[in-house]
Amino acid sequence: MARTPAKGGKTEMLNIRLDPKTRFILEYMSRLRGQTITTVVERAIIAAASGTPIVRESEYERQEITWQDLWDVSEGVRALEISEVPELYPTYEEERRFAFVRTHWPFFFTGEKKRRYLNHYVDVLWPRIDEFIQIHEDMKHQDYYAAGHAMADALKNAKLQPPKWPPDQQTAATGKSGGNFSRDLDDDIPF
Structure with missing residues (x-):
């Protein structure tokens, strides 16, 4: 029922x-x-x-960020969005999580340019994010990709297809897209 x-x-x-x-x-x-x-x-x-936007001005544009720009139904996405805004004074732990997410971007973003989050991946991984960070810290000198393997297992257990991991060495070294990492069409448009 x-x-x-x-x-x-x-x-x-x-x-x-x-x-x-x-x-x-x-x-x-x-x-x-x-x-x-x-x-x-x-x-x-x-x-x-x-009525209280964060204003960023450059010589080319003026950008206003409000809470609506940071809000997402996903707790993990909200936390990551906040940690990206220096005006909101992210803590060391928030910055540490965000750095980990950017390093392990195929598990969190739709493409290498890191513009949009993969909410379904974030929702599965976020409750255990500190555990995955600890795996990375403990194992990075022996197996740099260990945390990614643990996250891939967590996604498989949730019946989700994990991204290709580890990323291609050429992609990681040159920043060029390879394999199936170009999942975000916006990342491929040159304008």
Whole structure:
């Protein structure tokens, strides 16, 4: 028998301390809008975050990054997106994970240019990312590709076809695409 999906999504509890005036303002807004206090807080956070972009300017372009650019339903993709933005002050562990992912890119990205994530791979591998990093650290002097083999096994156990691993030596050395690594058509377009 199929289970009926629960309404809404997975939620998390947040406890905050408010002075009486702020609590009154929340109740006032809740009654005025006919919303729960939770909805008032959620929408205020969304409005504040949407109006606070990270601005990057170069002599050629101006780029604005907002939370919407970093959001993904995949927890692993969200974590990786955040670790790529210096303005969000990634921790050493976040930077370490991101460096590992970039080194082992066939397991995480659609192509060598590392533009789009393979969410189905990330969803399987991310809960064990620290374990795979530890395998890499422990084994890199004996078998540099050991973590990749462990990740390939994890993908096979999830009934997914892992990428070709290790990558072709010519591809790794020259950065040129070889084998079936050109899975992302955007990576092959010269403009």
